[in-house]
Amino acid sequence: MFRRTMLKGTLATAALPLAARAQGRDLTVVSWGGAYQDAQREVFFRPFQQATRIRMLEETWDGGIGVLRSRIASGANTWDVVQVESEELLIGAEEGLFEPIDWAAIGGRDAYIPEAFNEHGVGAILYSFIFAYDRARLAQGPESWADFFDTAKFPGKRGMRRGPKTTLEMALLADGVPPMRVYPMLATPAGVDRAFRKLDSIKAELAWWERGAQPAQWLAAGEVAMTVAYNGRIAAANATDGRNFAIVWTNNLFTLDSWVIMKGSPNRARALDFLKFVGQPEIQAALPPRIPYGVTAKGANDRLAPAVLAQLPTAPANIESALQISDRFWIDNLDSLTQRFNTWVAR
Amino acid sequence: MGRGVLWAAGLLVAAFLLAPILAILPLSFSAGSFLFYPLPGLSLRWYRDFFGSDFWLPALWNSLLIGGAAAGLATLLGVPAAFGLWRLRGAARAVVLGVVLAPMVVPVIVVAVALLLAFGPIGLVATHAGMIVAHAALGVPFVVVTVLASLEGFDAVQLRAAAACGAGPVRAFFRVCLPQIFPGVAAGAVFAFATSLDEVVVALFIAGPAQRTLPRQMFAGLNDSISLTTAAAAAMLVAFSVVLLLVVGWLQGRARR
């Protein structure tokens, strides 16, 4: 009897890979995790699955064009729809990592704000890199990037996002460079050196986060005195966890994320169904009240309350001193500066 | 006096080994959401959270499925191999043993990256089959070692006696040898299952969202924010481990008799 069981077992295991391949794979959507993805799940993912009966899997990533390159180049890509940062969209499109978007299938480009259009991507959210601190621990708070880098005035660890993008801009802003001069300066070797020197001055106090959920977590736990963060995560921590975090909007770095479809995805049609679903203004309007990021469908903002609108990065008070992250600069310099940054961090 | 110091030091080290694990277990029964003591009260809310979540329950199921299948595959391949190794001598034995035991010593990160690159083009990444094959390879040395150890207590003359009585070699193995070494085989399978249940690095690299195992899901939770649901998951994994440890202890006790 034992032998028969064994034989059956052997046959079953031999058939496994075949069964797995024949099954195909469910639509896999990749986003940024934490409070943001929790909000997306409520507003986009669950309603999408209920409305279309398409099974969908979620994955979380923390950015990096190298991750997308590795997936395509190794032939081990299992992602279909990914939310990427603006320079990742442009670099990936240039390198053939993404499928072109069939705009007619997702409502046409006129249904979206102009910034959302790209041949290979659909704008998803507008957001800002700000820095935040906990009012419960720091009554007399910092007000500028210079304060962020001033460990004498405000002792304690600082959280920053691991990577050169945003970090170098913030270092220069802290060093007194006016926003409009930041990118021209970073384009020169002396400017890059200056940014790294500024970072060197607080290197011992820096803690690097990679996932968007980490900054709020670190602030809550008191691991850091202040931290760079996405504006929405901090607001979400205040709203849902009863925190009293302050957002410093001075010279925030403003940008846009996009949805892309990975090259060679077997789920292209379902991916477009997904993008069409999340592109509807009435669906999108449910996102900002949960996490204050700007959305990209025309008409979505009309459905928002003034209190919600005021929290968005696009509110006049917030965008006034903002610096828009330069995609052009980062397309040209991301690789070489990432290399230098990684070497600098690892040493 | 020397003996007293030794006892004090030994007990301190034993406490160091146990304390971290014992410290987090009660937290999972907390009624609040803080990761420290004193507890504001006792409740099962984090376990309800665990069983109500979209992620933890499938992860538990994946762990059991992948662990079970990997252990089964490792046992199916490992037991005959151990039996063969037991009778092999010389260079052939050394070579086979070297290959079979390699998964125990090769750093798992190397295995993970190698499998990602090898499995990617043939469509085994982000499949249950890929995970099962990988975990079976990592678990099979434990099956072979354990079965080999129990074969050392088995007298080969019995096989010859069975042959003399007209039993074929297969029949002789199943009727004479296997019943005697069965505790070793079962212990090996449990080891292989435990190896899969513990494994996270390979899962990080080659599992997709539909193959997330319990440790892989915990890793994601630890990277984001440690919630008490993670502590509940940890407590359940600890419970699993205790059960497996007891099973192996019982099996080894049986083998010794």
Place this chain on the structure above:
Amino acid sequence: MSRSPRLSAALLTAPLLAFLLLSFVAPIGAFLWRAVSDAEVAAVLPRTIVALAGWDGAAAPHDAAFAALVADLREARAREATGPAGGIARAASRLNADRPGLRGVLPMTARRVAAPFDGPARDAVIAISAAWADPETWGAIRRAGGPLSSFHVLAALDLRRDASGSLRALPDDQRVFGAVLVRSLWIALLVTGVCLALGWPLAWLAATARGWAATLLLGAVLLPFWISLVVRTAAWMVLLQREGVVNAALGAFGIGPLPLMMNRFAVVLAMVHILLPFMVLPLVAAFRGLDPRLPRAAASLGASPWRVFRRVTLPLCLPGIAAGCILVFIQALGFYVTPALLGGPGDQMLAWFVGFYATRSVNWGLAAALSLLLLVAVGVCVALYGRLAGFRRPGAA
């Protein structure tokens, strides 16, 4: 038995060997092969590499090389439009590892030259990117011509070949892996040392105690041994984080909160906790195998306790001690999860960099070369272990 016993014994191991060959040996072999092979660029730019054969390397090459580049890139793009993608990206990554900045240049050039253009290829290509006027760009292509090269292995040792082919250490601000290797070895050594110091008294007690005390002590070792590594790392995170158990307890005495996590201390502490059973179990076996009459005899002959330990106990237990140390050291060297969760950026070990270059920066050659370093270190340890203790895992037996 009809067949020869040796043959049937070998046949019984065949299914497992075939399985491991396919699922383990071959993938790892293929991966490590990438450390010394150099095929990515030749796959995309075969004609260009031929055209560069006679080039002197002083200035940008002759027009034929430019024409070959255009032809190669057009063909590669056409191939990727219909077949599997990624070839150009892989070649670009390889060139970028040599000359940072080329990653973007190659795909961009491929895209732009796909459309027909007027005039000589040289002008059109240089108009797309000034990098093509730089002889170093072409030098990088020639160096990557393959099929074999020492480029990645040298990079893993912070070395590279310059244009004349002689070895040069990288400039100071680009050196990384020497420090990482030293750090990995140091952490592994430190963990081994602490494990030995902590494991000794516990193992001695477990080996000499009787009855329930022995069972309890062994249980204290075996229980954590069976519990998932992730769970134990998580336990340390819960204990050590800013609003964790330890800091809350210290706070009750008015101390802290102390930064206990994201540093070397946390990494070593958790690694010791995780690896301690691997030290204690061989030590227990060694101490149990020790004939208690020998130290007693030495003491009764007038030797001081220290002398008894050094001359009698230690030499007799040495194989067990060495086995435990090597077992811990091997595993510590390859740690990935614990430093990733508990350490800061300055505490990551070799394994983290293998993962980084494999999945976050398309540099499989470097990942493979770093793996090779790791495997060489492990191989030396395994050889030592094999001599000292034979191949058996104490926990499994």
